[in-house]
Amino acid sequence: MNVEVNFDKLKTTFETEQRAVVQKQLLKDQSKCLEVSTNFNQFAEDRKVGMCTQFAQIFKRNWQYLLRNPASLNGILFNGLFTAILNLILYWQVGNMDGIDFTDPASVMAWLYNLKGLAFLFANNIAFSTSMSVILQMPLQVPVFKRETANNMYSSTVYFWGRFLSNAILQLFYPITSILFVFYGLDIDQSFSNLVMFIFYAVALNLSMVAQGYFCGV
Known part of the structure; x- marks a missing residue:
């Protein structure tokens, strides 16, 4: 249907x-805006929350976020097995x-x-996989932070500390x-003390890269 519009008449x-x-209406809305005296730079400046309460809420929220994020959770749980298989294939009985x-x-x-x-290779796999899994979370969290x-x-x-500890677990x-x-x-010394030492150094590297990931992500 063709409708001719007379713009001069409109x-x-x-x-x-x-x-x-x-x-x-514009003048009415403008007057309402001028009546607003809230200083958003000072909004909630008097809010006081205990550090324990802050930590508990952040820890709980981040823990729930990780558990509800299948990609992040699967990456943490199964990426270790995948890279371990590759390392074992390359260095079987080294x-x-x-x-x-x-x-x-x-x-x-x-x-x-x-x-x-x-x-x-093993140190790099642990370091970069751990760090990147944290860094990729941060862009989504920075606006909220x-x-x-x-x-x-x-x-x-x-x-x-709340996010670090919840993620580190x-x-x-x-x-x-x-x-x-x-x-x-690997066909190396298979004593219990040697196994504990391997795990200790791997965990120390892992925790260091979790912390580094948060600093780089922000």
């Missing part, structure tokens, strides 16, 4: 019938010394470099499962 109608009504001729420097150096390669800290809901220090699955999966296939 303009005349607006000028004679509608403009006064629109201007009146510690076996039966074929090493310790009178031959080339044979000894090849054996040592294989061990160094395992250490380098800025808004809530501006409202004195919590301090930056409490926010960091889940992140511990990664190094522990990786070490347990790989350790007995």
